[in-house]
Amino acid sequence: xxxxxxxxxxxxxxxxxxxxxxxxxxxxxxxxxxxxxxxxxxxxxxxxxxxxxxxxxxxxxxxxxxxxxxxxxxxxxxxxxxxxxxxxxxxxxxxxxxxxxxxxxxxxxxxxxxxxxxxxxxxxxxxxx
Ligand SMILES: [Zn+2]
Numbered sequence: 001x002x003x004x005x006x007x008x009x010x011x012x013x014x015x016x017x018x019x020x021x022x023x024x025x026x027x028x029x030x031x032x033x034x035x036x037x038x039x040x041x042x043x044x045x046x047x048x049x050x051x052x053x054x055x056x057x058x059x060x061x062x063x064x065x066x067x068x069x070x071x072x073x074x075x076x077x078x079x080x081x082x083x084x085x086x087x088x089x090x091x092x093x094x095x096x097x098x099x100x101x102x103x104x105x106x107x108x109x110x111x112x113x114x115x116x117x118x119x120x121x122x123x124x125x126x127x128x129x
Contacts, residue, residue: 026051026053026056026090027090027095027106028048028051028058028090028093028095029048029051030048030049030050030051031047031048032047032048032095032096033045033046033047033048033095033096033098034046034047034048034058034060034093034094034095034096034103035093035094035095035096035103036060036063036064036088036092036093037092037093037094037103038091038092039064039088039092040064041063041064044063045096046060046061046062046063047060047061048060048061049061049085050087052087055087056089056090056091057087057088057089057090058087058088058090058093059085059086059087059088060085060088060093061085062085063085063088064085064086064087064088065083065084065085065086066083066084066085066086067081067082067083068081068082068083068084069081070082095117095126097119097121097122097124097126098124098126099119099122099124100119100121100122100124102121104119104120104121104122105120106118106119106120106126107120109125111125111129112129114127114129116128116129
């Protein structure tokens with residue numbers, strides 16, 4: 001049936017639009033320093049190494065370490081237990097302002113035609129123009 005096909009296409013289009021929206025709304029970026037506000041590493045800070053916009057997760061340096069039991073393979077000659085970071089959900093981290101060194105919320109402003117993030121606590125811009 002043709003209607004079924006149309007409905008499916010609409011569903012796909014809507015999902016793509018939602019994904020595009022999500023991508024734009026990632027609040028933190030690679031290189032940002034964040035503070036963990038929930039979970040076993042609560043209170044610790046680290047730098048973001050990787051961002052996963054599709055799952056809204058971030059990989060933070062030395063945070064959320066998990067032990068993996070690695071079997072010996074061709075790539076990794078030795079097996080055993082290896083420690084590795086696991087991604088955290090963005091709702092569990094907060095951006096740390098580079099100036100006031102506090103976990104903060106931020107607002108977006110346009111300075112010199114560039115969108116930058118501005119700290120809500122000290123009003124300093126977080127991103128360089
Ligand atoms: Zn600040």
